[in-house]
Amino acid sequence: MPKKFLKRLMPDPGTLKNNKYLKLLGSRLHDNNLWNLNRQSAAGAFAVGLFCAWLPIPFQMLVAALFAMFFRVNLPLSAALVWLTNPLTMGPLFYFAYRLGSFLLNRPHHYKHFELSLSWLSSAMSSAAPPFLLGCIVMATVSAATGYMVIHGLWRWTVAKRWKQRRQNRL
Incomplete structure (x- = not known):
């Protein structure tokens, strides 16, 4: 795992600890596990960040930071990974989640007509919400598990490769 590269991208823990807005979190923010970058903290951070990226809610970074504090994984990495769903990628990713949820619930996934009205929007959302939310939860779980296993495996492979080179x- 490119530990040096990730460390350069992460903000200085001292700066964040002294931020007046973040002082509301108290001593939990001073936990060293939130700032260390090792195999467990990086893999856990990927799991938390990728899970939160699929949550269709505002303030995903805040949720990822709270989860990182709860699970004691790398906080900056967790918060940064939610940007997988940014304004450019959110539409296609959430549409995919909706299509997946529709497939899993065996429901049709397209609308015959489009109407720009509040009544059409509310009826469309009431029928689209269950497959969309199911798709988001399935993708969040799969992404988190896959991210954890891939980062954990890459980290172990990199360490084994370095030991072999040494x-x-x-000789």
């Missing part, structure tokens, strides 16, 4: 250099 061993060969000594």
